[in-house]
Amino acid sequence: MSTTHPLADALPPSLRDAFGRQWARYLERLPQAANPPAGLPESLPRVWALSDFVADSCIQSPGLLDRLLTSGGLERRYAANEMRERVRDALAGATDEADFMAGIRRCRRLEMTRIAWRDLSGLADLDENLDDLSMLADALLEAALQFAEASLEPRFGRPGDGQRLIVFALGKLGGGELNFSSDVDLIFAYAGPGTTDGRQPIDHQDYFTRLARLLIRYFAEITADGQVWRVDMRLRPFGDDGPLVAHAASMEHYYAAHGREWERYAWIKARVVAGDHAAGARLLATLRPFVYRRYLDYGVFESLREMKAMINRESEKRSGGLDLKRSPGGIREVEFIGQAYQLIRAGRDTFLQHRSLREVLARLKQRGLLPAWAERELQLAYSFLRHAENRLQMQADQQTHRLPDEALARLRLAVAMGYRDWEAFRTALDGQMRRVHEHFERIFSTPQTGRTEGMDGLLRAWRDADGDALRERLAESGYDEPEAAATELAALAKSPTTRTLTETARQRLDQLIPLLAQAAAGQEAPAQTLTRALGVVQAMAGRSVYLSLLVESPLALSQLVRLCAASPWIAQQLAKMPLLLDELLDPRSLYAPPDREGLARELEVALAEVADDDVELLMDRLRQFKAAQVLKVAAADVTGTLPLMRVSDQLTWIAEAILDRVLAAARRQLSARHGPPWLAAEGREAGFGIVAYGKLGGIELGYGSDLDVVFLYESGSGEQLTRGAKPIDNPVYFARLAQRVIHLLTTLTSAGALYEIDMRLRPDGAAGLLVSSLDAFAVYQRGQAWVWEHQALVRARFIAGAPAVGERFAEVRGEILCRPRERGDLRREVREMRERMWQALGSRDAALFDLKKDPGGIADIEFLVQYNVLLHAPAHPVLIRYTDNIRLLAVLAEAGIMDSATTALLTDAYKAYRDRTHALTLQAQAAVVAVGEFADLRAGVKRIWAALLGKDEDGASSA
Template sequence: MSIKLPHPDATALLPPPLQARFAHQWARYLERHDGDAVLSPDLPDSLPRVWALSDFVAESCIQSSALMRMLIADDALVAADRAGKLKARVHDALGGVEEEAAFMRAIRECRRREMVRIAWRDLAGAADLAETLADLSELADWLIEAALAFAEDALAPRFGRPADGQRLIVLALGKLGGGELNFSSDVDLIFAYASPGQTDGRQSLDHQAYFTRLAQRLIRYLAEATADGQVWRVDMRLRPFGDDGPLVTHAASMEHYYAAHGREWERYAWIKARVAAGDHAAGERLLATLRPFVYRRYLDYGVFESLREMKAMINRESEKRGEHVDLKRSPGGIREIEFIGQGFQLIRAGRDRGLQHRGIRETLARLADRDLLPRWAERELQSAYVYLRQAENRLQMQADQQTHRLPEDALGRLRLAWSMGCEDWPSFRAVLDEQMRGVHEHFERMFASPQLEAGGAGDDGLARAWREGDEAALRTLLAADGYEETEAGAAAEHLAALANAPATRTLTETARQRLAQLVPLLVRAAVTLPAPARTLARALTLIQAMAGRSVYLALLVESPLALSQLVRLCAASPWIAEQLARMPLLLDELLDPRSLYAPPEREGLARELSAALAEVPDDDVEQLMDRLRQFKAAQVLKVAAADVTGALPLMRVSDQLTWIAEVILDRVLAVAGHQLAARHGPPWLAGEDREAGFGIVAYGKLGGIELGYGSDLDVVFLYESGTGEQLTRGERPIDNAVYFARLAQRVIHLLGTYTSAGTLYEIDIRLRPSGASGLLVSSLDAFSLYQQDQAWVWEHQALVRARFIAGAPSVASGFAAIRERTLCRERAPAALRREVREMRERMWRTLGSRDPVQFDLKKDPGGIADIEFLVQYNVLLHARAHPALVRYTDNIRLLQALAEAGVMDPADAALLTDAYKAYRDRTHALTLQAMPAVVPSDEVAGLRAAVGRLWEAQLGEEGAAP
């Protein structure tokens, strides 16, 4: 018979086999629902396309004309759901159902109705991938919640409910956990409960028994196949101990399981864990307790080997299934994209909580934002993920079957190709193959085994000789690798010593295997540098210090770039090697040479510190102190790396080290103030009705912007005071002076307390008014009076280099006025010369080396201290006539200012500048070689003599009067 097709133009666009398929389905619909032909004018234009592509949609509509009518009447096929609309439809469909059989039927009908809507919009091109995955995941959440609520109601008449009000915790993992459920997926669930107890019913059950019964009902409601189908297949194999474990686990038992028995693949699975239904608050607490299991606090590069093994297992399973292309598991499939993103998460998200995200697309974007993944690679992976997931969904939408294999029948292939915008199967396969090839190349680049790629046959022999501690064999193999005879002997001795060390013998087998993998890589990297045996010895000392934490060995094995930077820095500086050994977390900085040798300026440092502390609560003092110390160590390492490689000039080295201290002090003061104000309220100036200010003044090298590696911080604490009683404004007010003393103590505590990450800075507060006998903090008024009436000349000398660095602007301006007034006061030249000279002589007698062969760059006559005293003397003597001299605090610009003011001969200023730079440059270099700031006297004899002549001319006992 002749059948009138709706929308003949839309039908004509389909290829003949799909036209025929649609005509067949439409005929069946008319035959079953004869009177519904009148619907034709209202049918959507997409109907021929969707029915031709999906038997599931067509059969569902053929079975129920009411479904067709509802979809059209609600405009469900035209517009995306508004927030809450899906929840409302689920509630309307299931809310009034009381009988179990009726509920089982209703929940399946609800699922089918929504799945038809989702499939129709997707196949019609009305919904993008994000909408489709979100709708599928939300639907699963609400149906699981509805099934749980019905199960609770069903058990309540007999057993009651938990007396403490808790509910079952339903955790979703896998695609549902990530909010990325595919069309015909299983749902991976884990059930838990918060605490032991009893139900309050007439037949009371303990919580384990109650929640087990509840979970069994929930699974049956979802997974039992009835005449109306299933809601979802439920996979419980991811729970603790798998199929052998209890169906429901007490939260504390779950925490113990993962701490004691958790495996790498379980960490991978738990990345996507989410509370899907039940007791959300308890579920979130449980997830928080398990977060340290999933995300390690260190860089866990051991993940690479685990993921390689997992992928190899998946590949072996795929091979057993034959040559079929699997969109999920085949090389270049969806699983490899997830491995790339989640591999980075397992490695890094413990230290960067911004990477703790369940969705793979957002994870890839965040990796690119952090330069962990090149932006072009992220774009390619995002594009491939969208294409593969759309293909997966549209394949499953054909018959609502869980499959990831490409179809083999002609109609299935044409449907998939057409649904993906391709004219035929070869066109689709060309696009698909290109996408999967690109994904697999990215996967191989990330997960390739560097030691296998870079190594050779000699590596196995070298690793074996090292494990056996065979020094003779090591010497022979090292010589074959390019080590000269003496270098080979020394290097073999170092390697054998490491192999035979008691600490190495007690390592776990995993650590020893990784160390054996690392040894050939280290040997090969060191031989390319000067003095390879010495370089290797430094690197091995570092390796031995961290060998107990095999994840750091894995990092170096997995990252040839990090290994090469490590060896390069060990060759350049034993001090850097010591810092890395003390804090192996710093190995992370070696992964990106772009940032390693380009330390950020002050604004960049402030941004990086804010990012590092973004998720650390101010009241978590332990974590705050550790993060601050890690930040400082990482930034100082960057400065040192740039220094030893010549990427930073001397002045920038000191600038960088000073900026690091400044941003840390600024943040520490802010945190300490927040903590104290939360307890006592802000300090208040009653007479001025405003908050009283507090600030930190830097002296010495910090004040002079001349900080060195390992320098102490000389600081003074100042605050604003008023008249009368001055109290904080809080629930527990205290006197302002007490508040500020506690604030200073807290700052010192945060900076100076020794933790597992060391100390931030040693704090020297002896330059405060009256020194060690004085108050910890001073008001601006008291500080002004002290400088005016009681301070010694040497304290005014120190004030030349003093600089406000953190705190309230009002304190900054107050201090600046006091400093300028003090430094610009009139002074008696002879008395000033005498006091400055005598102070320097006392210093030399106390601290000088008195060694005619060696010269202490800092303390001996003609060295750094003499130049500093000459500058300070001239500033104090001439600032009254030349106020511009108080503008700067660093010696280089002060010397320039003295020359510009005509106070100092420009040639003399240039000489002192050159000498000062040379001394400091040499001091930095010696520090990086882990050596004291002492050189042979003849090395700098000319500079020392020139500085000495200027000293004698201006400050010598018989020197001419200025």
């Protein structure tokens, strides 16, 4: 019988010799006159040459190779649940503990040999390997738990309420990414106290502790057949000093009171792998707020840096050599990158809550948190390193991550990885690890590396609240008013807020202050900028995570300083809602607010995990969304990257997106109780809609504008009841719907109110019903509405709700606006209404000009437009197409109603006034300027007003 194999000739000489030795050993173990099994795979020489574990397994158990060949497992990937079925079948005949422990080890060896063979022969990819290893561990853990339960039952019975042990896997097994020769990180729990129901009842703590010890022994005890997996229990509460098993309530208390940052990191990958899956899922849901904070937790970077430094120190204590897991650029650094973003953001973005690292990296790219090129490099490097890790461990089934020193082991690893020799492999490996470490350093680099002696001196002065030293340091840094800035810094240092900070928060504040002072020094007015920024810092100082964000992200800090320098209003918004600091991390989106479609998509993402009946969370998320989007508009506005017309467009789109979502949520909430409102005579659901007036209707919202809205609904003949478990009249339903919409918009929460709502333009104003049927609205507009209400209708448009309501409203609006009017009566009504407005609201200071209310200002232009629309729409229906003043002025010119010079002046004045109003708002100032600032434009507007509306035929003049 030949002791060679023809396919071995393709191997390098040293590997061919290694295979020859193993093949000879195999042949010696065969029974006399027996031949190797028929149909040996062509991959056998390569696999045996690369893995002593596979060769030894086949040699020591000659029947193992037969089973591999006859089962078909070498040629194909297992189907779903096939691994669990094979494990169950392999252990079905175990009658006692010794038999079970031998059987579980033989089963493990068979499946591990199969997994290694398929990998080393190139038949399996990394996904399959990690899945199969994890599924094998899951199946063996469940089998071991069931056998342990059966062994305890005759004496102790079973726990009450059908409880079972909850077996959590963390680490690689928890993530479904187990490596070839890993240990398994486990934590044991149970649902709650009680006693077993056997002849010797014991309490649950005792029972589950016994069960856990048996499970560990079945897995970790070394017998003649080896061991299944090493079991690491050090991640459990209180580590080696804690109980082996804990009930759910005690675990909840532990993590709430004692949980540490590294435990949050560990629990990212937690998964129930055996036992009581339902109870485990409930416990995981309870612990989720511990793992994933609902705020942006940038303190994670510092914690993970410390953890990585500890890992590096431990690695250095071991024998020399490159470590695929722990060395710079190794597997652990890729894990830290993915999981750092999860710890920071996944509490607010549940899309990032995933156990698989490779899937997390992909989702980070989708969220724009990792550039596509960085994600691609990290994915390639991680795949390379995990392949190398597995193939290194497959050589002898040893838990090692260090590159070998012995020449044959090196060649085995190089060839297994597809390289001709060790040097080529090391070149490729070094390149992958270098790229990983570059990404790691970019993300985790210590932000204090650029400190100067001046900054250190300022820090000492700040800690001592030494005003003189602070003034001196600030003057050296170029501050225009060092005295004022020093006073602000000293006041913050001595403030009750600072004195009561935790040690961690104080350390982070100490890190931030010199960085902030240095960044503000580069602005045009450093002292003013620093004062505004310190207001933001003081508002968030109690939440050290926000301090960490600014310390860890120089980009966010620079944007904060830039915006505080440009606008006190923006500084105030950031102080009110520190969550907005997250928006400073990406200037690409900060200064490029999304369009209407983009806003809808972003709102959908923001509310993806929010149930309509979770009213508190819904209101918070809506307020956070609005604040973030308005900040983007203000940032783009104040830096000049967004033109005037787009500012109002953006602010209007934000309101429309929110109103649409609020209406949908309110309707679902109400219909869940009462069913949909129904028009029995027509056999369909009755529609409801929101009509916008004023600045919202005219697409001219400003910062802080309230919303003028009217609620309309469809009515009909016959029965009008909702179709639900608790039916109510449709009008009652719609009144409650409107009330719910107003509640969601105006309720003051910790995040403020969404919008103030003005309902005074509804039929009969404040005395009228909250909602009106379309028929009642039409009747009112035809016979009871004042001229000023028809003026308001010029700017009205349908913005949310049932399209049929919008169509009917447009018909009524068109009918009213195109009604013929007598010029003199209309002229007098419009002028008198404007005079009453000025008398009530205008400025009384001759040195000042109120841009909105004074003669020659915005209101005059609006009234001029409305007057011309009402007068000329019967002859020029195109005038009712638009609701914004700029386009209406353009149509008035095109129709020849006003000459182009007049409309150009009014357009220029209107834009200039609005632009100045936006700018003043961002400077936290009222819309009032010195009387001479727009003297020419104002005079022009007043001339046009006088020509069109200024005097009646009897000579009476307007204001």
